[in-house]
Amino acid sequence: MNIPKAIERFNKLDEGILQTIRSADVYALHIIANLRGQEVDKNLIKTIITSNKISLLTLFSCAYNDQERKLLEKHTQLRNIGSQILLATYTAFELYLIEKFKEYYRHFHKSVKSNVVEASLEEFSYRSLEDIKKIYKNILGIYLAQFEMDEIFIDDKSSFRPSITWKGIKMIEKARHDIAHKGECIEYKITIIPDAWYPFDFIRRWVALFDANFDMMIYKGGSTILFKSYNKRVKEVETSKKKH
Known part of the structure; x- marks a missing residue:
């Protein structure tokens, strides 16, 4: 079977989301220009469209002053886009985790007939992040919650300020649940485009690091600094369980 790698599928979804972000960026430029009584920067818009770049209004909360943020809280269009x-x-992230699990499972069972492997993959539950976390641990021996990024960008004006990587993932999962079932985020506040950019950039960085580090270990038997720190945390978790 010629099945696309999980990272390839994620990257396609990532590019689609990025195009939406660029569209939102252009929209935000018009809104802010109107609030500031200025002409919209047409050259910047042209650059965003032709060069696949994004403006500071998407990258940094500090590009907006407090009054603008307050006014934009009432602007439902930006909030809805965000x-x-x-x-x-989050949908792209969860799909990546599911497809990556299947990719590794197939690798570990490559001596087994493909139809048997595919049938067994259908028996696992992928309904929630907790389900996915459990099968990674129980079937692959991978502890998702112990894989930490080396650096997390924190913006003091954003409500997305996770202290550790897994907390950030859980925050995004909760926000996704609120949007899907209640129509808006309850705890995580989305007012401006950076409020959506931070979780997006956080997830794409996590996926890139996880994919590279675990591929190195599983396919090549190698190790990295991040993987060594991950192993240390796993041992600490296992030691703690034995004590209790």
């Missing part, structure tokens, strides 16, 4: 970006981000 919510859809976050929803798509």
Whole structure:
């Protein structure tokens, strides 16, 4: 079977989300220009469209002053766009985890007939992040919650300020659940485009690091600094369980 790698599928979804973010960026430029009584920067918009770049209004909360943020809290269009970006981000992330699990499972069972492997993959539950976390641990021996990024970008003006990587993932999962079932984020506040950009950038970095580090270990038997720190945390978790 010629099945696309999980990272390839994620990257396609990632590019689609990024295009939505660029569209939101252009929209935000028009809104802010109107609030500031300025002409919209047409050259910047042209650059965003032709060069696949994004403006500071998407990258940094500090590009908006407090009064603008307050006014934009009432601007449902930006909030709705941001919510859809976050929803798509989490969906792409969960799909990546499922496809990556299947990819590794097939690798570990490559001596087994493919139809048997595919049938067994259908028996696992992928309904929630907790289900996925459990099968990674129980079947692959991978502890998702112990894989930490070496650096997390924190913006003091954003409510997305996770202290550790897994907390950030859980925050995004909760926000996705709120949007899907209640129509908006309850705890995580989306007002401006950076509020959607931070979780998006966080997830794409996590996926890139996880994919590279675990591929190195599983396919090549190698190790990395991040993987060594991951192993240390796993041992600490296992030691703690034995004590209790």
